[in-house]
Every structure is written in structure tokens, then in C-alpha cells.
Amino acid sequence: MFGYVVINKPELKIKDFDEYRAYYCGLCKALKQQAGARGQMSLSYDMTFLAVLLSLLYEPEEREYLTRCMVHPVTKHRMKKNAMIDYVADMNLLLTGYKCRDDFTDEKNVMKACYGAMLHSSVRKIQNIYERQTHQVEKSLKELALLEKECNYDIDKLSACFGRLLEEIFVVREDEWETYLRKIGFYIGKFVYILDAYDDLEKDKKKGCFNPFIEKEKEEDFDEWVKQLLLMSAAEFARDFEKLPIVDNVDILRNIIYSGIWVRYEEVRKKRSQADDRNNEDNEQTEKKQYN
Numbered sequence: 001m002f003g004y005v006v007i008n009k010p011e012l013k014i015k016d017f018d019e020y021r022a023y024y025c026g027l028c029k030a031l032k033q034q035a036g037a038r039g040q041m042s043l044s045y046d047m048t049f050l051a052v053l054l055s056l057l058y059e060p061e062e063r064e065y066l067t068r069c070m071v072h073p074v075t076k077h078r079m080k081k082n083a084m085i086d087y088v089a090d091m092n093l094l095l096t097g098y099k100c101r102d103d104f105t106d107e108k109n110v111m112k113a114c115y116g117a118m119l120h121s122s123v124r125k126i127q128n129i130y131e132r133q134t135h136q137v138e139k140s141l142k143e144l145a146l147l148e149k150e151c152n153y154d155i156d157k158l159s160a161c162f163g164r165l166l167e168e169i170f171v172v173r174e175d176e177w178e179t180y181l182r183k184i185g186f187y188i189g190k191f192v193y194i195l196d197a198y199d200d201l202e203k204d205k206k207k208g209c210f211n212p213f214i215e216k217e218k219e220e221d222f223d224e225w226v227k228q229l230l231l232m233s234a235a236e237f238a239r240d241f242e243k244l245p246i247v248d249n250v251d252i253l254r255n256i257i258y259s260g261i262w263v264r265y266e267e268v269r270k271k272r273s274q275a276d277d278r279n280n281e282d283n284e285q286t287e288k289k290q291y292n
Contacts, residue, residue, distance in 0.1 A: 004195050005046040005188065007252070008259040016252050018078065022064065023055065024048045026080035029067075030089035035122040038115070039089075042096035046192065047088050049256055053184075054084035054172055056246045056253065084172065090126045091133065091169045097123035098137055102145070136168035148210045155194065155212045155229065163189035180240045187237035191230055191261065198226050199268045202275050223269065230265060 007020055027048055031039035055062070062082040068074070100116030103109040127134045144161035152158065163186040170185030171178050197212050204211035216222055238257050246253065 002192050002196050003045050004192050004261060004264045005049045005256060006260045006264055007045075007256055008263045011259055012255050013251065016249065016255070019249055020048070020052065020252050022078040022080045023052045023085065025067075025069070025077060026082075026085045027051050027089055027092070028069070029079055029081070030085050031092060034089050035093055035119055038118045039093060039122065041115070042092055042119070044092060047092040047095075049253075050091070050170065051085045051088040052249075052252055053170075053246075054088065055080070055082055056249055057177060057181075057244055058084055058172075060084050087172050090130065093119060093122055094126045094130070094134065094137065095169070098141055102141065105145075133168050137165050140165035151210060153212050153215050155197075155216075158197075158212050159190040159193040159233075160186075162193040163187065165189060166192070177244065180243050183240040184237045187233045187240075191233040191237070194226065194229050194233065195265060195268065199271075202272070223272070227265075227269075234261060 007017070009017060012020070024043075024045075028040055028043050031043055033039075035042075060082040062080055065079045065081070066076040067079050068076055097116055097119050100112040100119070103112040140161045144158065147154075147158055147161065166189030167182045167185040170181045170188075172181075201211050201213050201217065203209075205214060213222070213226070216225070219225075234257070241253065241257055
């Protein structure tokens, strides 16, 4: 995934961070069980958020372990295991498989193609088990690829494609919470697509790749406009999140929803400001050379 749905660690209580890390380590372990070390390489903060959300909402039977791993070889740390974490591990691998394919198609990224091939057998098993999610992922990515091929700059249509993709992933069961989870997934998907496009803008311009903001960037107040798009999506998924009956450890999720996602936004914004400063300096140097 993309790594935009993260915690704001300095604002999280120590006990809440330990709890979050137990889910993170549990997801890492589940990925290893599904696809070995290559599966662990796909671990993402975005999917950790979903693992925490579904675990706290459904409260499945859960086991907890103290364990060591390659990242923490000396000190034992907590790790959780439950059915929701296993489900999210499957969805993590499913999305990673498709992302590797798309990265090769768009950028001819051979490394991603090789990694995707390594995950192929695991992904095929998941596709056969979760037909509903697989169908929507394939449909959404095809729609998105067509819009991008047509150089359609309608950010609402583009982000909605990724929104519908995550919407289906967020629905583990078609029950009374389905409507809320769909909306949360849809608007998080829109948020992630918009922020990822904003983050990749300079890179895409240099590579000559499609980016929905290439034309819009020329307009005044572009950065503020992007921020407002993100705020609208964030407000929507926060509204539906608050309708869920989650009480225990809810501060972890609120830290991510109301603070963590903006930590990543600020990092992207700072990077863009630094790039703008470098571009201005280069332009000034060019003008001086021409004058001399």
C-alpha cells in the first residue's frame, strides 16, 4: 500500500502505542504465515489501521504472544492473533499483487514485477477465497487505468475508483456495520489516492507519467485546493467512524484519523515546498547566467 494512514506517535499514549504495535506485529506474523518472508515485505501501516479497526469493532476471539523476530531479536514484544488480522493479511497480499502488476505496466518496474511473481501463488489462493473483493479490485483498477490512459484530470472520478476498491476491502462481513465500513473505506480510498498523487507530482512530471494534478498545479492556490479536497474526504470517513460502537482502545483509531494522516500530509507538503525552493534557485541561477 501507500503508508499514509499512520499513527502520530508523539501524541499517542505509551500503552496505546504498545497496543498498536501488537496489532502491527500480529499482521506481520500473519503475512509470514501466508507467504513467507516475501509476504512480510508487503506490510503496511494502511492495512494495520484496518486490522485494528476490524478487531476492535468485531472483537473476535484473540490470542496474544510474547515473541522475538528479525526486527526485534533481543527483546520480546507483544503480538496479537485473530481472524480479522488474518483477513487483513489476505487483503494486504491481494492489493500488493495488483499494485506490483500496475507498477510494471505503468513504469516498467522490473523489481515490482519480480516481487509480484514471488507472491503469485499466494495471491491466487486469496482470489479464489474472496471473489467479491477480488472482482471489485479488478473492476476498480481497470476503470482507473482507463481514466488515466485517457488523461482524464477529474480528480473526483479518479479518486472514487480507488475509493470503491478500498470500500470493498473494508467490508469483511455483509452485516449491520457494512454501510459504515463502506463509507469509511470509500473516503479513505479517496484520501489516499489524492495524497499519493500530490506526493508523486514532481516525480511523475520528470518521468512523463500521468498525474491528475499536472494541469491543476499551474493554478493559483493549488496547494490549498488539494488540502481542502483532503479535508472533505477526512471529514466524511471520520463522521462514519464515530457511528461505530468502538469503546476499548478507540484512542488509537482517533489518533490515526484525526492526527496521523495529517502528519504524512505535512511531510508531503514540506517536501513540495523544498522542491519549489530548489526550482526557484535554479531559475535564478539560469537568469543570472543569461544576463551575464
